[in-house]
Every structure is written in C-alpha cells, then in structure tokens.
Amino acid sequence: MQSLTPSPIIINDRQRCLSLERLRDNMAFMVAAGGMIVYCVYIALGQKEPLTFTLLTISSLCCLISIPVFRPDYTSSLADLKLMNMNRCQRFFTGGDVNITIVSLIFVAIPCFWNICKAFRGHLMNSDGHFEFTFTTHVHLANDLGKLAVYAMSFFLIPVSQQSILLKSLQINPSHAVKLHTFAGYISLGGGLSHGCWHWGDETGACRRQFVNATGLFCGMCFIMLGLSSMWWVRRNHYRVFYICHAVFSVAILFGLLMHYNKMIWYLAPSIIYYFALSTPVLVKSIQNYMEGGTLMINAAAIPDSRGCVEMTFKYSEHRSKAMEALRLTCGSYVRLKVPEISSIWHPFTVFASASTPDELRIIFRVSGSFTTNLSNRLAGSTSTRHQYPKVLVDGMYGNQNQLKHAFSHETVFIVAGGVGIVTYISLLQSILVDRSFGEADHLTAGMLPKQIVVHWICRDEGLINYITDRYFSGDCDRPQLQIIIHHTTPENSGLTLEQDSINDDMNPSPDAFVDHERAVQGKPFIPTMPGSIVQNVLLFVNFTTIGWGSLYLVHYSYDNYQSGQTVYLSLVVFAILLLAIVCSTFTALIAKLLFSCIESDPSYSMIESQSKKDSFATSTDVSSDDMDAESGSSQLQIEHCLGRPSTQDIVEKAFDSSDNVGIFVCGPTMLHQGIRTSVSKTVGIPCLSTRISIYEEVFEL
Numbered sequence: 112m113q114s115l116t117p118s119p120i121i122i123n124d125r126q127r128c129l130s131l132e133r134l135r136d137n138m139a140f141m142v143a144a145g146g147m148i149v150y151c152v153y154i155a156l157g158q159k160e161p162l163t164f165t166l167l168t169i170s171s172l173c174c175l176i177s178i179p180v181f182r183p184d185y186t187s188s189l190a191d192l193k194l195m196n197m198n199r200c201q202r203f204f205t206g207g208d209v210n211i212t213i214v215s216l217i218f219v220a221i222p223c224f225w226n227i228c229k230a231f232r233g234h235l236m237n238s239d240g241h242f243e244f245t246f247t248t249h250v251h252l253a254n255d256l257g258k259l260a261v262y263a264m265s266f267f268l269i270p271v272s273q274q275s276i277l278l279k280s281l282q283i284n285p286s287h288a289v290k291l292h293t294f295a296g297y298i299s300l301g302g303g304l305s306h307g308c309w310h311w312g313d314e315t316g317a318c319r320r321q322f323v324n325a326t327g328l329f330c331g332m333c334f335i336m337l338g339l340s341s342m343w344w345v346r347r348n349h350y351r352v353f354y355i356c357h358a359v360f361s362v363a364i365l366f367g368l369l370m371h372y373n374k375m376i377w378y379l380a381p382s383i384i385y386y387f388a389l390s391t392p393v394l395v396k397s398i399q400n401y402m403e404g405g406t407l408m409i410n411a412a413a414i415p416d417s418r419g420c421v422e423m424t425f426k427y428s429e430h431r432s433k434a435m436e437a438l439r440l441t442c443g444s445y446v447r448l449k450v451p452e453i454s455s456i457w458h459p460f461t462v463f464a465s466a467s468t469p470d471e472l473r474i475i476f477r478v479s480g481s482f483t484t485n486l487s488n489r490l491a492g493s494t495s496t497r498h499q500y501p502k503v504l505v506d507g508m509y510g511n512q513n514q515l516k517h518a519f520s521h522e523t524v525f526i527v528a529g530g531v532g533i534v535t536y537i538s539l540l541q542s543i544l545v546d547r548s549f550g551e552a553d554h555l556t557a558g559m560l561p562k563q564i565v566v567h568w569i570c571r572d573e574g575l576i577n578y579i580t581d582r583y584f585s586g587d588c589d590r591p592q593l594q595i596i597i598h599h600t601t602p603e604n605s606g607l608t609l610e611q612d613s614i615n616d617d618m619n620p621s622p623d624a625f626v627d628h629e630r631a632v633q634g635k636p637f638i639p640t641m642p643g644s645i646v647q648n649v650l651l652f653v654n655f656t657t658i659g660w661g662s663l664y665l666v667h668y669s670y671d672n673y674q675s676g677q678t679v680y681l682s683l684v685v686f687a688i689l690l691l692a693i694v695c696s697t698f699t700a701l702i703a704k705l706l707f708s709c710i711e712s713d714p715s716y717s718m719i720e721s722q723s724k725k726d727s728f729a730t731s732t733d734v735s736s737d738d739m740d741a742e743s744g745s746s747q748l749q750i751e752h753c754l755g756r757p758s759t760q761d762i763v764e765k766a767f768d769s770s771d772n773v774g775i776f777v778c779g780p781t782m783l784h785q786g787i788r789t790s791v792s793k794t795v796g797i798p799c800l801s802t803r804i805s806i807y808e809e810v811f812e813l
Contacts, residue, residue, distance in 0.1 A: 139176045142169055143280035147218060154222040154262050157230065159377040162265055163666065166381045167659040170388075173280045174655050178648040207517075207774065207805035209283050215294040223262050223298055230255040253309035260302030261368070261378035266295040268382035273393040273506075274640060276655070284511045286445070286459075286810055293341075300338050307331045323371055330367040333360045350480070354456050369682035376681060380666050384688060388658040391692035392651075393640055395700050397504050401451065404633035405502035409471065411490040416574025419478030420531060421487050425505060426636040427470045437469040440639065441538040443514030443809065446507030448474070453485045453501070461809075462507065463537040465583060466544065472505075472637050475534045475579075500632065508639050510809075514539055514776075517807055519561060521774035525766040526566040527759075527787060529779025531575065533568050535809045536776065537583050540566070543593055544585075544748070563769060566595040567762055569779070573599070584750060594749045600756045646706055654699040661695075662688040759786035760793065763804075767794050771803050778809035 146169025153161050234251040237243040269277065270288035278288050307327055339345075340356035365383075368375050400406060407426040414420040427437060441464045447457040460474045478487045489501050511517075518524050518539060526536050543564065570576050576597055584595055669684040766773045777787050788806065795804055 135176055139173050139280035140282065142172045142176065143277050145169075146172075147277070147281075151218055151222040154265070155225040155229070157226050157258075159262075159374070162377070163380040163384060163663055166269075166385055167656075167663060170276055170385065171652070171656050171659065173276045174648075174652040177276065177279075178645060178652060207807045208287060208511075209281070211283070211287050211290040211294075214283070215291050219263060219266055219291070219295050219298060223259055223302075226262060227255055227259045227302075230258070249309075253306055256302050256309060257306035257372075258302075258378075260299045260306060261375065263295045263298035263302065265378055265381045267292065267299065268386035270295075272386045272389040274389055274509075276389070282513060285509050286511075287808075296338070296341070300334055303334055304331060326367050326371040330364050330371060333363045333367065336360050337364065350458075350482075351454070351456060365685065366682050369685070373681060374670075376666055376670055376684065380663070383685065384659055384662040384666075387662065387688055387692040388655050391658070391689070392654060392696040392699065393506060395693065395696040396640060397449070397506055399700055399704075400504050400506075400634075401502070403635050406505040406637045407632055407634040408500045408503055409632065411500065413487075413491070414475070414574055414578045417477075417572045417578065418575075419483075419487070420475055420572070420575050420578075421478065421483075421490060422578075423474045423476075423490070423503075425472040425474075425503075427464070427472045428636045428638045437464040438466060438538045438542045439515055440464075440508060440512070441472070442542065443511035443535065443539070444508040445510045446472075446474075446505050447509070449504040449506075450486055450489070450501050451504070453489060454482055456482075457506065458482055459509075461534050463534055464541070465537075466541045470636075475531060477531050502633060505637050506640055511807070514807070515542060517805075518564075518774060518776070521770075521805065522562050522772040523766065523770035524561050524564045524774045524776065525762065525769075526564070526776045527569070527762060527779070527783065528566070528777075529569045529783045530572070532778035532780075532783075532809070533570070533579060535778040536566070537579070540593070540595075541583060562592065564593045565766075565769075566593075567598065567757060568595065569598045569600055569756060569783070571600040573601070580750060584748065592749075594751065596751045596753060598753050598755065598757050647703070650699050650703055654695055657695045658688075658692045661691050665691065759783070760790045763787065763790040763794050767804060773804045774807060775804060776807045776809075784808055784810065 146165060150162060150165045150169075153159075153165060231252060234248050234255065235242055235244065269275065270285075270292040275285065275288070278285055310324075310327070336356065337360040340353055340360070346353045365379065368379065408423060409426050410422075410424040412422050414422060441462050444462055445459050446462045448460050449455070449457045460476055463473055463475075465471065465473065476483055478484050486501075526539075528536060568576075576599070580595075580597070665684055665687050669681055669687070673681045763775070766775055775787065775791070777784055791804055791806060
C-alpha cells in the first residue's frame with residue numbers, strides 16, 4: 112500500500128512555494144492599502160491631477176506582484192491552507208469579513224468631507240481670518256458641493272470593475288464591495304443635488320453659462336432616476352429594469368458631467384480608466400466565447416420535490432481537472448451567466464464542483480423570476496428545441512476565493528445555510544471529505560487543523576435535501592470532526608403560512624420534461640477568467656499597464672489641447688479610451704489563444720448522451736477507500752435530521768461555547784443573515800471587535 116507521508120523534499124518544496132505565495136499576498140496587501148491611503152490624502156487635500164497616476168501605479172504594482180515566480184506541479188492539500196494562514200498578514204479588520212462600512216468611511220467619507228470642510232473654511236474666511244459671505248463666496252460654496260460629488264465619483268467604478276486587482280489584494284469580496292459603490296453613490300447624489308439647488312436662481316448670463324446650467328440640470332435628473340431605479344425593491348423584483356437604467360443613466364451622467372465642467376475629466380479619469388482596463392478584457396473574452404459556441408453544457412436536470420430547483424453541469428477545462436484544485440477554486444465562488452436567446456443581461460450564480468467529477472462545473476438554482484423561469488423552460492426544451500441546449504456564456508470566477516483559508520483559520524467552524532444557499536459550501540465540504548492528506552498534518556501543522564465543523568442546513572424542500580445529501584454529502588471524515596444537521600422546515604413544521612411562501616408551485620419544472628435523451632452540444636470547456644498561470648498573469652499585467660497608462664496619456668493630451676471651453680470635444684476622450692481598451696484586449700486575447708493552443712489539446716464535442724448521473728464518492732488516489740479506513744480509522748460522516756426551524760441564538764451560543772476561535776459562515780435569505788448578526792451582537796457585543804467569533808457572509812441580495 113502506498114504511504115501517505117510526503118517525502119522531506121516535497122515538504123520543503125511545498126513550504127518554499129507557500130512562503131513565496133504568502134510573501135506575495137502580504138506585499139500586494141501593503142501596496143494596495145498604502146496606495147489607497149495616499150489616494151485618499153490627495154482627495155482630502157483637493158489634489159485632483161495625481162489621482163489617476165496614483166491609482167494606476169498601485170494597480171500596476173499589484174498586477175506585477177501577483178505574477179507567481181514559483182509554483183510546484185502538485186495540488187496543495189488542506190494542510191497547505193493552514194500553512195497559508197500561519198504567520199501571514201492579518202486582515203486590517205477582525206471579525207471575519209472586511210467591514211465595508213468602516214472601509215467606506217475611511218476611503219470615501221472621511222477624505223471627501225475633510226476636503227469640503229477645508230474648502231468651506233477657506234472660502235468663508237477672508238485673508239484677515241474674519242467671516243465673510245459675498246456672492247462670490249456663494250458661488251464657491253456651491254462649487255465645493257459639486258466637487259464633493261465628483262470626488263466621491265472617483266471611487267464609483269473601482270468596486271464594480273470585473274476581476275478588480277485592488278479588491279483581490281485587499282481581500283475584499285466583490286459581492287460585498289458593491290456596498291462601497293453604493294456608499295459613494297449616495298455621497299455623489301447628495302453633493303450633486305445640493306450643488307444644483309445652491310445654484311438655483313442664479314443669473315444665467317452668457318450662452319456658455321446657459322449650456323452649463325442645462326447640462327447640470329440634465330445630470331441632476333439622470334442622477335435622480337439612477338437613484339430611484341437602484342432601490343433594493345427594484346433590484347430584487349425588477350432586475351432587468353435596474354440593469355438597463357443603470358447602464359443608460361450612468362453613460363448619460365458621464366458625458367453630461369464632462370460637458371458641464373472642463374476639468375471634470377481629472378475627477379472621473381481614475382474610475383473610467385480602471386474600469387475599462389479591467390472590464391474590457393472580460394467583454395472581449397465573452398465575445399470570443401460566444402463565437403466559439405458558448406460554454407460546453409453537458410447536462411441539465413430538474414430536482415424533484417424541490418419547488419423549482421434545477422442543476423446545470425458544464426465541462427471544466429481539461430488542464431484544471433485535479434480534484435483539489437477544482438474544489439479550491441470554486442469554494443465561495445460565483446460566476447456570471449448569460450443566455451443570449453433569453454436575455455442579454457448577465458446574472459450571478461453560485462458555482463461548485465464535485466470531488467468525483469472534478470472536470471465538471473455545477474450550478475443549482477431555484478426558479479424564482481423571469482430569467483430563471485425562461486432558462487428552466489428552455490433547458491427542459493420543447494419538441495423543436497430538445498435536440499440542443501441553448502448557447503450559454505459563463506464568466507468567472509468571482510467571490511470569496513479565500514473561503515477555504517478562512518475556514519481553516521479557526522478551531523471550530525459553524526456553517527449556517529438556508530435552502531438553496533447550501534450550494535455555496537458544497538465545494539468546501541467536498542474538500543474536507545475528499546482530502547487524503549490529513550496524514551501530513553503532524554508534519555506540517557502539528558495538529559492545528561479545525562477540531563470541529565458543524566453545518567446547520569435549514570431547508571423545507573425534501574427533494575433538494577435528498578438530492579444533495581445523496582450526491583455530495585457522502586464519505587468518511589474523522590479529522591476534523593464533521594457534523595451536518597439538517598432542519599426540515601416544511602409548512603406543517605415551521606409554522607409558515609401559504610402567503611409567506613415566495614415560490615409559486617406553478618413555476619416548478621416537471622422532472623419529466625428533463626428526460627434523458629441525446630443532445631447535440633456546442634461550445635468549449637469552461638476556463639476561468641481569473642489568471643492563474645505565469646503566462647496569464649504576465650498578459651494581464653501587460654494589458655492593464657498598456658490600457659491604463661495609454662489612457663492617461665490620452666487624457667493629458669485631450670485636456671492640454673481641448674480644455675479651453677471645448678468640453679464637447681474633451682468628452683470624446685472616453686471613446687478613445689474605450690477604443691484603446693478594446694484593441695489591446697483583443698490583441699492580448701489572440702496572443703493568449705495562440706499560446707495556450709500550443710500547449711493544450713482541443714477535443715471536439717459533437718454528440719453526448721445527457722444523463723442524470725448519480726455521483727459516487729471517489730478520489731484520484733492510489734490508496735483504496737478500504738485501506739484508507741483501516742489505516743486512519745475514519746468514521747462515517749454524521750448527518751442528523753431535525754424537524755422545525757432552529758433558533759439562531761441557540762446556534763450562536765453553541766458556537767460560542769464550543770471554542771475561543773469560532774468562524775461562522777452564513778448564506779441564505781436576508782432574515783437569516785440578520786438573525787445571525789443580531790444573535791452574535793447579543794452574545795459578544797460588536798462583532799468586528801470580537802476575537803472569539805468571526806462572521807463570513809455570502810450575500811447576493813445587495
């Protein structure tokens with residue numbers, strides 16, 4: 112029987128790799144945090160010209176640092192993840208996820224309001240230090256409010272840029288960073304409207320002044336419409352309306368502001384250039400994916416008795432088919448999905464992988480809106496469409512890609528999931544079940560792995576419970592101790608009324624509609640957009656720096672030649688930046704395709720039989736399961752079934768009593784998140800100041 116103990120050479124090689132990776136992460140964090148502090152200082156001092164230079168400098172350095180200089184040709188184990196957490200740079204806020212409210216205050220609110228207070232004081236005091244208010248002062252104060260708005264807008268697009276290198280370096284979850292975007296939007300809206308109201312009634316004077324007032328009024332109206340269409344109720348219930356309004360009004364505000372004030376380009380350039388430099392490559396890749404037939408879907412199946420849940424399975428890239436690598440990449444991740452024949456809008460979906468089929472990427476969603484309803488119907492197919500799946504574009508990975516590291520930095524881990532939210536943690540739990548390298552723990556981490564992992568899954572759908580437990584919650588686990596408690600909350604057990612049920616049974620797809628049959632498939636296996644290899648990181652660095660610094664040159668050239676009252680021409684620099692980003696991204700994509708076509712095979716897919724396969728628990732190891740059990744003494748996974756909805760206070764108190772270092776992971780409805788946060792606050796006070804409990808939330812209802 113093959114021994115599980117690694118050789119000293121492998122251990123030293125692995126430790127060297129992890130040390131370099133840890134050093135790289137720490138350097139990127141310090142560069143990003145230090146650079147953003149400098150960025151905020153410039154805003155507080157009212158220095159607009161250096162903003163773009165500072166942002167591009169720190170982003171370019173983070174891209175350069177992210178290039179891996181050494182990577183072994185094996186897949187890291189869970190023991191490696193514990194080493195990654197030992198002696199590494201701690202997050203600048205404790206208590207689990209980075210507190211976005213505090214980040215918003217530090218990076219947006221404090222610099223902006225320091226700036227306006229400094230400006231107000233300078234304009235209200237004369238040279239002798241006495242208070243003075245004239246019409247000129249009135250104009251200056253109104254303009255100061257406008258500058259408050261556009262300084263906040265210099266942050267506007269940084270949190271929502273695709274594959275943001277700064278968010279990755281600062282270890283901020285992109286789904287949480289949207290709150291930073293919203294926070295900056297509120298300040299911009301308040302400052303902009305105050306600026307317009309303060310100027311209301313001023314004499315228009317010359318034709319130029321009338322044009323400025325007209326563009327200002329136009330931007331104000333667009334900003335109001337943008338704010339109304341971004342309300343939570345609209346986002347939640349009419350996502351398409353929110354998406355279209357956001358795109359249309361944002362572009363209108365951009366060009367309106369550039370024509371409103373000839374120096375506006377210096378305030379907006381950081382967001383514009385950063386967004387185009389990172390998001391345009393994603394756009395180009397999606398176009399390339401569409402031309403290649405989309406992402407290869409190999410199966411779609413309805414889950415019986417689950418109130419409309421459907422599982423989609425995509426082919427994973429051949430060179431990423433190692434079990435632990437696929438599982439680690441999908442832990443806490445989500446992808447953006449677009450089906451052109453149904454909708455032109457991207458929709459986020461949680462993604463996971465199975466240890467038995469690491470070359471497959473899986474999505475489980477519940478039919479709850481127009482897009483998922485149409486997608487479910489299209490996957491089921493009619494007589495005319497049953498021969499082929501729709502063309503699907505998949506972009507990712509996004510999300511909390513440190514989920515596994517966070518889990519293994521605690522002695523005890525509590526996972527609380529509601530309904531279909533359990534899919535967020537399937538890859539994490541599969542990683543624990545499939546890992547055969549716990550024998551290395553004594554050599555590498557001296558027993559510092561989590562002692563206990565408890566999962567509380569609150570679900571009312573018996574079909575979904577049976578489907579996931581049979582397929583993904585099977586196997587042996589002895590170290591750490593893994594316990595899964597399933598709370599069955601059917602209407603008769605939970606006390607819910609029919610009016611409280613948000614899912615309409617009429618929308619449930621029939622499993623008979625997803626009958627097994629042969630379908631012609633199209634597309635190519637999914638390849639993550641995020642860079643992983645040295646070549647991908649080098650291409651990202653070259654592409655970002657070319658677009659970023661080239662765009663900064665265009666801004667300087669346009670401002671120097673067209674800023675004297677010719678704001679209409681100055682606004683055209685946005686098209687020049689976009690054109691540069693498209694050309695560079697297309698050229699980089701062609702080079703990447705050429706390079707990877709030389710080292711990877713491109714298998715052809717013409718016809719496969721789409722069958723609902725039941726996954727059997729297996730791993731890519733030479734040691735048999737029986738031998739493994741005999742040697743390590745592993746025990747069967749503990750699954751406990753309970754009736755009724757649990758108390759979040761009881762869950763938190765048990766977690767608090769179990770250890771002095773607890774990590775609580777939450778994914779589910781908004782009420783579940785609020786219940787956990789409230790219970791933690793009652794138990795330990797302010798969560799972000801606690802050293803005993805850390806909260807990690809997977810939130811998509813923003």
